[in-house]
Amino acid sequence: MSGQDMNGQDFGPKRCGLVGGGVIGAGWAARFVLNGRDAVLYDPSPDARARAEAxxxxxxxxxxxxxPGALPPEGRLHIAATLEEALEGADFVQESLPEIQTLKCDVLERIDALLPAAVPxxxxxxxxxxxxxxxxLRHPERFVVGHPFNPVYLLPLVExxxxxxxxxxxxxxVAAFYRAIGMQVLHVRKEVDGFIADRLLEALWREGLWLIEEGVATTAELDDAIRYGAGLRWSFMGTFLTYRLAGGxxxxxxxxxxxxxxxxLPWTRLVAPELTDALIDRIAGQSDEQAGGMTVRALERLRDEALVxxxxxxATVGPQGYAxxxxxxxxxxxxxDDAQGGQPGADGIPASWHGVVPPEWIDYNGHMTEHRYLQVFGEATDHILDAIGAGPDHVAAGQSFYTVETHLRHLGQALCGMAIMVRTRVLDADGKRLHLFHELTAAGDDAPLATAEQMLIHVDTARARSAPIPQAVAGAIAALRTAHSALxxxxxxxxxxxxPRRS
Incomplete structure (x- = not known):
């Protein structure tokens, strides 16, 4: 097992058995594989392999x-010939069969009989x-619903x-495992048909069917009503918080x-109309027209690009990202952290910043653009300031460090998808000044791609003047300086x- 739950207890299955390889099962397999897990999938459909690989x-x-570049080495995708093969050695099982209760119960009973009692x-x-x-089930205590959303490999929500x-x-x-593979867990407090998210979607779906049946709108018009309005808000702010804002x-x-x-007021008709052949033909025809000749695969690629x-x-909204x-x-x-662990380099200094170079940081020369180096070094400085007690609370109290000089050197190239890290040394300090030196390297490499030397001065922000560094902060700086002085x-x-000029 690897990975950790909130209590620091290890739970990170490495071999996941998957039963059912439709859109959802194949999506689970992709998420598992991209997170370094082996996915062994069983589905009797002759299309299972092609679908999972696609x-x-x-x-x-x-x-x-x-x-880019932030995931571990991929796990392996294996298509099993039998249920028994899919479950052999599995330390986690995800069932994604059609929504037929008798079918699920029959297969779950077989799964339960084949697995050790500890496997969820x-x-x-x-x-x-x-x-x-x-x-x-003989071991009902190890069974839980983990309901994802399509595409499973991109949408983080799991109920x-x-x-x-x-x-x-x-x-x-199970929640710890889902979080370890990048998911946002929503605990359903009480059993209810449809859980939470699908009940909300069902209400919208029923009303949409009624509007189509009554000739009020087409499928394309209903989708436009969502994607040009509330849908844009829903990606970051749900209905209740939105309505809170509407209240001023x-x-x-x-x-x-x-x-x-x-x-x-009788605005809605939340009773689905009968799905007559005529209504089905109308919806299907409108949907074909709405697709404009695009294949399902093309629409899926468009969907994925938009979601990304x-x-x-x-991820860039606010200090930690939003939603x-x-x-x-x-x-x-x-x-x-898993890839680098904040591990010190050969000089023994741990990382003060680490991350991955995203596509939008790349310039016309194909490597990280200049102002992003300054951003990364600035964030490394903020980490050091937090470590010495000069973080947000210090600033809120009317004191701060201002950077008064920076010297950047570009020695290599940080490329798209590259995992990079910064190590920071305290070179010197006095009663008001702090002298830092940053080295940016590829993760796991000590050869610098860039360096930044900075001089910071401590400031009384209310008076807009330099001020002595408080004793507690000065003591933390001295400790770092001593630790780095032997280097x-x-x-x-x-x-x-x-x-240089030739004489």
Whole structure:
């Protein structure tokens, strides 16, 4: 086992058995493989291999843009000939069969009989109650619902719902595993048909069917009503927080007082119309027209490209990212820690910053653009300031360090997808000044790609004047300076820009 849950306990399956290789099962396989797990998939369909390999290819392309270079070496995808082969040696099982309760119960009973009691079994069911699905299992305590969303390899949400006999330990272990592969876990507090997200989607779907049946709108018009309006907000702010903003400074209470009475008006028809042949033909025809001749694969690639860009954009919102962007940043930080571990280099200095060069940092020459080096070194400086007690609380108290001089040297190339890290040394300090030297390298390599030498001065921000460094901060600086003093002066320290002249 590898990876850790919130309590620091190891749980990170390395061999995942998958039962059912449709869109969801193949999506799970891709997410597992890209996170370094072996995925052994069983599906009797003759198309199972081609589908799984196609989805894995799309997932690779998507992750190359989403988080380039941050994933571990890939696991292996294996298509099993039998259920027994898929489960042999598995330390985690994800079932993704069609939504037929009798079929699921029959196969889950076979899975339960073949596995050691400690191996968790998760079902991708989108709405069947786990208490019913676990009813015939010898070890019902290890069964839980892990309901994802399509495409599984990109959308981070997974709903976890336990049945009456599911143990809390199982829910915690499975949640830890999902988080370790980049997912956002939503615990369903109480068993309910359809869980949470699909019940919301179902309400929208029912109303959409009624509007089409009544001739109010077409499939394309309904989708436009979502993607040009609420859908843009939903990627980062759900309905309730959006409505809170609509209430102004008085918030949700004012919104409910102002707009609550409208809920009594007969606006919606949340009873799905009968799916007659005529309605099915109308919906299918409109959908064909809406697709404009694009194949399903082309639409999937378009969807993935859009999702990657939306999630990456959300990763840049605020100090830690927002919504799915924050989930991505946490995942990226864990991956960087796993890959590098903040491990010291040959000089014994741990990383003050690490990350991966994303595509948008690349300039017209094909390597990291100049201002991104300054950004990375600035973030490394912030890490050092946090470490010496001069972080946000220090700034809030009216004191800060201002950078008054920076000297950058570009010695190599940081390329797209490269895992990079910064190590920082305290070269000198006095009562008001702090002298830092940063080295940027590829992860696991001590050869510098760039260096930055910085002089910072301590400032009383209210008076906008230099000020003595507080004793506690000065003591932390002195400790770092002492730790770094035994090291040789880094090559390039104290350098100035000059063109040598021949006499």
């Amino acid at each position: 989805v894995l290819g799309m997932a690779r392309a998507a992750w190359a843009g989403l988080l 079994i998760a079902s991708s069911t989108s709405g069947l109650l786990p208490t019913r699905l676990q009813a015939r 976890i719902c336990g049945g009456a006999r599911t143990s809390e330990d199982t829910k915690a272990r 400074d008085a918030g949700m209470r004012h919104f409910l007082a102002q707009f609550g009475p409208a809920l009594q 860009k939306v999630i990456r954009a959300l 799915a962007g924050a989930t991505l940043n946490r995942f990226a930080a864990r991956r960087a 040789p002066v880094p090559e390039g320290a104290g350098r100035a820009i000059a063109m």
